[in-house]
Amino acid sequence: MRLDGVSYRYGRRGAWVLRDVSVDLPPGGTGVVLGRNGVGKSTLLQLVAGVLRPSAGEIRERPGPVGWVPERFPADQPFTVHGYLTAMARLHPMTDPxxxxxxRLGLTAYRRTRxxxxSKGTAQKVGLAQALIPRPKLLxxxxxxxxxxxxxxELVPEIVEEVTAAGGIVLVSDHRGETGRLPGAITWTVADGTVTQGDVAQAHAVIEIAVPAAEAEATAADLRAAGHDVIAVRTKAVV
Incomplete structure (x- = not known):
């Protein structure tokens, strides 16, 4: 898949959000979108997913089906979890059950919940499920x-690996510092309306630390703020 001279602006007289973007991802590739808030990362992802159409340029060889998970799943819909996912599955010729x-996503207890x-987190799982049901070639x-x-x-890196192992392409943004768990990913860095392509470093060292359970989330947040990748936060008894 290749973005060839892609530009985008909201409205005919709006400022350019992205301009003359030319980057690519190979089959089986993973891309990580980096950049500060407000620089156009979500716009870039929506263009790749086909949610938005470029104002100029072209996206070539976009594989399908496409699985798209927005930052906030639009949960204000008159469906139950099972009803919604069943309706989404009917839109595709081949789907997983x-x-x-x-x-797999821990939604069994919410099957009949509207x-x-x-909650936001549970709704996000539904958004992830609907994107994965059609066996996407682009996620x-x-x-x-x-x-x-x-x-x-913990499941997200597994899912990414499964999609790419089947020859699909995955493009992901993240501000939590979790994308260090996607080794070999290509980076797309967004700044000043442009996108620069590079490679994620392959070598990583993993250090496990133990803190009181009540301090786990705060410690993880501090580590991310310091520029570290937090691979997992597990709560268990220390013997």
Missing amino acids: VDTWID LGDL VLDEPWEGLDAAAR
Whole structure:
């Protein structure tokens, strides 16, 4: 898949959000979108997913089907979890069984819950499930770890690996510092309306630390703020 001279602005007289972007991802490749808030990362992801059309330029060889997970899943819809996912599955000729992803993402207890009654994290799992049910060849994830519990966060790298192992492409943005768990990913750095392509460093050292459970989230936040990748936060008894 290649973005060839892609530019975008909101409205005919709006300022250019992205301009003359030319980057690519090969089959089986993973891309990580980097950049400060407000520089156009979400716009870039929506262009890749086909949610937005370029104002200029072209996206070539976009594989399908496309799985798209926005930063915040639009849960204000009159469906139950199972009803919504079943309806989404009917839109595609080949899908995984709905219950496969309901079970895998820990949604079994919410099968009959209305989307509007879900917490943000649980709604995000539904958004992830609907993107995965059609066996996407292009999976676009905007802040996929945001709001997820520890068990679901552990699943995200597994899912990325499964999609790319089948020859699919994954593009993901993240401000939590979790993308260090995607070794070999290509970086797309967004700044000043342009996108620069590079490679993620291959070598990483993993250091495990133990802190009181009540301090786990705060410690993880401090480590991320200091520029470290937090691979996982596990709560267990220390013997």
